[in-house]
Amino acid sequence: MKDGKKVELTATGIVVNGGKLLLVHHKKLKLWLPPGGHVEENELPNDCVVREIKEETGLDVEIIGKPRQEAGGRVFRMPVPYMMQLEDILGTHWHFDLIYRCEMNGGSLRKSDESNDVGFFSLDEIIAMSDTTDDVKHIAMRLLKK
Numbered sequence: 733m734k735d736g737k738k739v740e741l742t743a744t745g746i747v748v749n750g751g752k753l754l755l756v757h758h759k760k761l762k763l764w765l766p767p768g769g770h771v772e773e774n775e776l777p778n779d780c781v782v783r784e785i786k787e788e789t790g791l792d793v794e795i796i797g798k799p800r801q802e803a804g805g806r807v808f809r810m811p812v813p814y815m816m817q818l819e820d821i822l823g824t825h826w827h828f829d830l831i832y833r834c835e836m837n838g839g840s841l842r843k844s845d846e847s848n849d850v851g852f853f854s855l856d857e858i859i860a861m862s863d864t865t866d867d868v869k870h871i872a873m874r875l876l877k878k
Contacts, residue, residue: 738825739827740770741828741830742780743780743831744766745768745785746766746832746834747785753855756788756849757863759848760846764853764868765865767850768780768788768831777813778832789850790839791838792838793834794835797814814831816828855876859873
């Protein structure tokens with residue numbers, strides 16, 4: 733626990749296509765965010781991010797930078813997250829978020845019951861958004877910079 737608040741494990745996917753970043757408009761938080769969610773019991777974070785992106789956007793993805801070799805025996809190499817961060821969620825709890833870079837490999841874009849909308853956005857569009865976080869803007873600046 734951090735500051736007496738619960739810490740939950742989450743996984744988020746960063747998907748760039750055609751120079752634009754995939755975002756969903758989260759119904760509960762009322763923010764544009766990359767797709768992701770809570771890691772379920774007995775689920776690995778890398779499996780979670782692929783599942784969450786499919787559920788929230790209809791897209792099939794693959795994590796960029798998957799390990800090229802197995803360790804052997806009872807050890808398995810895991811994809812390394814693009815970044816990890818601790819996020820204060822509405823002052824009630826924390827998300828320890830493993831953020832993976834992903835690429836599309838199928839599916840068709842659609843919104844889910846958890847979102848108001850979904851789409852790909854350019855850097856200029858994201859910078860102009862009033863309903864996203866500074867963190868999302870920084871990620872977009874890093875990945876979409878020309």
